[in-house]
Amino acid sequence: MQGDVTKPSGKAARAAGALERFVESGQVWVAVAAGTLLVLLQVPGVEDVLTKLGLENNTQLRTAIGVVILVSILWELRQLKQRVTPAITGRQHYDDPKEMYNALIERAAAIKDPEQRRIDVLGLTLFSAWPELEFFLERPTVHNWTVRLATLSAAATAPRPWVPESWPNEAANIVTQIKGFRAAQGADQGHSVEIFEYGFMPVVHGFRLGNGDVFVSILRWRDRRLGKHRFPYDYVPANDISPEAETTRALFENWFTRAMQSAGEAPAPIAERG
Numbered sequence: 001m002q003g004d005v006t007k008p009s010g011k012a013a014r015a016a017g018a019l020e021r022f023v024e025s026g027q028v029w030v031a032v033a034a035g036t037l038l039v040l041l042q043v044p045g046v047e048d049v050l051t052k053l054g055l056e057n058n059t060q061l062r063t064a065i066g067v068v069i070l071v072s073i074l075w076e077l078r079q080l081k082q083r084v085t086p087a088i089t090g091r092q093h094y095d096d097p098k099e100m101y102n103a104l105i106e107r108a109a110a111i112k113d114p115e116q117r118r119i120d121v122l123g124l125t126l127f128s129a130w131p132e133l134e135f136f137l138e139r140p141t142v143h144n145w146t147v148r149l150a151t152l153s154a155a156a157t158a159p160r161p162w163v164p165e166s167w168p169n170e171a172a173n174i175v176t177q178i179k180g181f182r183a184a185q186g187a188d189q190g191h192s193v194e195i196f197e198y199g200f201m202p203v204v205h206g207f208r209l210g211n212g213d214v215f216v217s218i219l220r221w222r223d224r225r226l227g228k229h230r231f232p233y234d235y236v237p238a239n240d241i242s243p244e245a246e247t248t249r250a251l252f253e254n255w256f257t258r259a260m261q262s263a264g265e266a267p268a269p270i271a272e273r274g
Contacts, residue, residue, distance in 0.1 A: 092235055100215055100233040101132045107213050108136060114144060118210030121149040122202060122256045125171040126178070134181055137191055144190040150259035151175060153197035162201060163226050198262035201226065204255040212238030214252050
């Protein structure tokens with residue numbers, strides 16, 4: 001399912017990168033050819049050959065060659081600036097989850113392509129995520145979104161020793177709210193909402209938009225149990241095709257896929273914990 005979400009933007013980004021490399025390579029060869037010709041103009045006998053070819057005005061030719069070389073140098077300087085400047089500008093890290101949600105909703109609202117109106121949520125109990133998403137999905141101008149939400153199963157026994165006692169019931173209550181929304185506003189506005197209740201505790205959680213944007217955080221310990229408050233999030237924009245960005249997307253995909261698979265499995269008893 002990952003392919004439906006990220007490949008269109010990935011292909012476009014790779015195509016843009018290939019075109020840029022082609023142009024960059026081409027301008028290097030043009031500069032080399034122009035420089036070679038400029039040197040040849042200084043060689044005795046070459047000027048006579050050019051005169052026979054009808055290129056008597058060497059001043060104009062030299063000027064044209066100089067312009068080509070100058071443009072090539074300016075282009076190379078631009079490429080050098082891009083290589084020493086971070087590929088993606090703007091905010092990349094959110095210490096405050098509320099600020100992350102604001103950025104997430106802003107990025108989602110900016111999506112115009114109907115094929116990219118998707119969001120995958122790898123949540124814990126969805127206690128903070130669902131209200132934010134519900135407000136977004138209820139907007140009169142927001143229609144036909146596909147939303148997949150993974151959350152802790154209230155029936156799962158394996159994670160219970162490691163999570164706060166309130167988490168299973170909290171997750172169950174949010175699932176009930178989501179189902180109510182799906183039957184009402186979701187149907188009216190053409191939204192497709194799926195819920196996956198997993199039976200383990202994912203170390204990774206976060207969000208993935210249909211354009212390839214991901215917001216990812218890592219589960220942390222609070223005393224002897226896992227906690228969920230004040231998580232920092234890292235944001236990877238869709239147009240970031242660096243190895244680090246691809247690794248982050250693959251990490252989210254790996255855990256999200258496992259959460260969906262776990263939804264169809266019987267809850268593992270505590271005795272089976274390894």
